[in-house]
Amino acid sequence: MSTQQIHSYVTAMFEVAVANDAVSTVEDEMFRLARAYESNDQLRSSLDDATLPAERRQRIVEQLLGGKANNVTVQLASMLVGTGHASLLPRVADALSRRASSEQQLEVAEIRSAVDLSDAQKSRVADALAKATGKRLNVKVVVDPSVIGGIVATVGDEVIDDTVRTRLDQVKSRL
Amino acid sequence: MSLFSALVVAEDPTQSHHWLFPEIGEIIYGGIASIAVFYVLYRFGWPVAKKSLESRTAKIQKEIDDSAAARAQAETDAVNIRRALGDIASERAKMLADADAQAAAILAEGRARIAAEVADLEVRAAAELAAAKSRLGDELRAEIARLSAAAITVAVRDSLDDRTQQELVDGFIAKVGASR
DSSP states (O other), X not given: OOXXXXXXXXXXXXXXXXXXXXXXXHHHHHHHHHHHHHHOHHHHHHHHOTTSOHHHHHHHHHHHHTTTSOHHXXXXXXXXXXXXXXXXXXXXXXXXXXXXXXXTTOEEEEEEEXXXXXXXXXXXXHHHHHHHHOSOEEEEEEEOGGGOSEEEEEETTEEEEXXXXXXXXXXXXXX | OOHHHHHHHXXXXXXXXXXXXOOHHHHHHHHHHHHHHHHHIIIXXXXXXXXXXXXXXXXXXXXXXXXXXXXXXXXXXXXXXXXXXXXHHHHHHHHHHHHHHHHHHHHHHHHHHHHHXXXXXXHHHHHHHHHHHHHHHHHHHHHHHHHHHHHHHHHHHHHOOHHHHHHHHHHHHHHHHTTO
């Protein structure tokens, strides 16, 4: 699918979220769903399985988000999966986050950590990144065990990497 | 009476006057007859006999000459044959010498070529050995590095308890906060 089509999806979702006054919630939940889709092989294979009926795939999304996510988020994600475009979920979610952030003059900061961060730690990380980049940020925290330890933050094109995985990669390179 | 009858009547023709010599008349008549016979023989037989003898002499001489010529030719042929035999022996010796020389040259060339090939093989074998040694060394180092990296990853992952994780997060915050 072309970037233009992704843009059309994002625009439509953003308008729906705005109409429901749930932009922040929807983009955050879509972002989390996209990360879950990326990290969970079973979920990804189920949602990408074209042999499964659309209703079945949509039901999986509803069961996954039902009761925990905004109804608008459930409807939008279900629509995307039902049309057979589940593989676009990460790109659509990221674009939706950027669109929502840009509306508030914010920039998305993706923080990947091996362990979940407390609210205080999220706040401190957001402050530190804002101070370091000089930008107002919409911080998205992703728990990613593959980083092993530490944090890697991505703000636009800038990457601040202080993870154990990167250090181990450096050691491997030396070896 | 005729003369003949008178002679027959006069004396016995089977009886002579001397026991050794004939009668004079017989000697005369016999001598004349002998001379006549010798003359006839000399006049008509001798040339034929002489010619026959000369012819035979010439024939014999010719045979002698032919024999001498044949002998000379045979001797010449014998000399030629001996010379040819000598030439053949010389040619044979020369050919054998040439063959020996060629064999020696081929042998020397073959030895030189084999020596060169052996040297080349040795060089290539040494190079391949060195390359294999280097490659094995590289592979061994790579395998050690891979195993070491895997071991380090496992060891580090196992050593990261909650407290260390929090320290890493705090370290990141401090590091980023201090960067501007």
